Amino acid sequence: MSKGKIVWSDEHGDLRKIRSNEQNNDGVVDESSLTLQLRRLTSGKGRAVIEMTGLPSNKNWCKKLAKDLKKSLGVGGAYKNNFIEIHGEKLNDVKEFLEKREILYKQIGG
Numbered sequence: 034m035s036k037g038k039i040v041w042s043d044e045h046g047d048l049r050k051i052r053s054n055e056q057n058n059d060g061v062v063d064e065s066s067l068t069l070q071l072r073r074l075t076s077g078k079g080r081a082v083i084e085m086t087g088l089p090s091n092k093n094w095c096k097k098l099a100k101d102l103k104k105s106l107g108v109g110g111a112y113k114n115n116f117i118e119i120h121g122e123k124l125n126d127v128k129e130f131l132e133k134r135e136i137l138y139k140q141i142g143g
Contacts, residue, residue, distance in 0.1 A: 062094045064136050072142045073124050083127050085117040105130055 070087045088095045099112040106126050110119040119127060131138050
């Protein structure tokens with residue numbers, strides 16, 4: 034029998050879930066000290082995507098920001114690999130949303 038990580042305990046249940054929750058909560062995010070980078074990307078047939086980078090390491094906060102953005106703009110998108118993507122030609126709308134939340138941003142690229 035190999036010596037590996039313990040993933041189940043009778044007292045605490047599935048220990049993998051506890052570890053993943055601890056990794057996602059990296060503390061409180063100070064929105065006034067953030068400066069996010071916004072970039073407009075297009076693919077083959079001109080479909081636009083807005084990419085937001087420079088996010089803090091708190092995954093829960095980033096997922097909530099992505100969810101709020103998508104809901105307020107009525108578009109699709111995702112949070113993955115430490116960036117948020119918003120589908121559609123919505124760069125000005127994303128800027129307005131960030132201004133309302135008083136989050137600084139910088140537009141990079143075209």
